[in-house]
Amino acid sequence: MVPSILVHGGAGHHAPSSVPAKRAAARAAADAGWHVLQRGGSALDAVEAAVRLLEDDPLFDAGYGSYLNRDGEVELDAILVDGETLRFGAVAAVHGVKNPITLARRVLDACPHHLLVGDGARRFARACGLTVPGLALVAPDVHARWLADRAGTAASEPDAYDRFRTPDGLPGDVAGAMRGPALPGDTVGAVARDTAGHFAAATSTGGMRDKWPGRVGDSPIIGSGAWADDRGGAVSCTGHGELIMRVCLAHHTGLSMCQGATAEDAAPAAVRYLADRTGGQAGLIVLDATGRPGWARNTHAMPVAWRSSDGAGDDL
Ligand code: GLY
Numbered sequence: 001m002v003p004s005i006l007v008h009g010g011a012g013h014h015a016p017s018s019v020p021a022k023r024a025a026a027r028a029a030a031d032a033g034w035h036v037l038q039r040g041g042s043a044l045d046a047v048e049a050a051v052r053l054l055e056d057d058p059l060f061d062a063g064y065g066s067y068l069n070r071d072g073e074v075e076l077d078a079i080l081v082d083g084e085t086l087r088f089g090a091v092a093a094v095h096g097v098k099n100p101i102t103l104a105r106r107v108l109d110a111c112p113h114h115l116l117v118g119d120g121a122r123r124f125a126r127a128c129g130l131t132v133p134g135l136a137l138v139a140p141d142v143h144a145r146w147l148a149d150r151a152g153t154a155a156s157e158p159d160a161y162d163r164f165r166t167p168d169g170l171p172g173d174v175a176g177a178m179r180g181p182a183l184p185g186d187t188v189g190a191v192a193r194d195t196a197g198h199f200a201a202a203t204s205t206g207g208m209r210d211k212w213p214g215r216v217g218d219s220p221i222i223g224s225g226a227w228a229d230d231r232g233g234a235v236s237c238t239g240h241g242e243l244i245m246r247v248c249l250a251h252h253t254g255l256s257m258c259q260g261a262t263a264e265d266a267a268p269a270a271v272r273y274l275a276d277r278t279g280g281q282a283g284l285i286v287l288d289a290t291g292r293p294g295w296a297r298n299t300h301a302m303p304v305a306w307r308s309s310d311g312a313g314d315d316l
Contacts, residue, residue, distance in 0.1 A: 011283025066206020083199030189236030217241020239282025263294030
């Protein structure tokens, strides 16, 4: 089988000054995965290698440099999906893990469960030797932005959930609590097919700016943030997680490829469906059952890079 890998660095509104570096990082990640595939490595190893590089790069909202939640902490989500067996490993709202995609890999390989969250995920990470101090994941410019976001609110709103404490116990001002800049951005992901014909998908994120503690988006949710099945291909999504989850975007796309859609057709059709049904903004990368790549977005930009025996390229 012809191997291939395709990576993304998040659908969003990328500052023009960051674009050259993000394109270069996406290419480097695709190269890292490609080297694994070229040596006969598995699609799972390839997507993990690609996503690890992007997690280590503070340009992206994954691993080091992720957005902080309202408590000022990095809380990470990641998933890795095996298209041969349909098994997956996922972690959500986990603190103090530098490469959550590798923790997701440990869940896949060595855990009787598929999804671990919060403190349990961190305890598993500690057992695997994958923890770092939480502050080690905070990039200085992200911290400065968090301080600016919190300016004027910290004193009156010490806890993200305090505003929901009402005398009668009824829900408080949900719409008001979600005010301000909250769009996700710079989630990372990869999809690959190896020489044995097996597919894998990986997605990793720090979620959205100004998110509530404990908030989990689409990324670690099977069929929302990622999907893979050797019968149809592989998908990794990026964008507004709350809306992506409503339509199970990765599974929606994968199902259409199982039914014969090409990557080139399936990706834009899925983004149109999301926009029609939810008004959401997102992007996704896909490989179809023949290993052909496709991608689409309805945001300003999405760094993409791919490698296969047929060549290499990138896009934004
Ligand atoms: N798509 C990433 C998130 O919403 O968390």
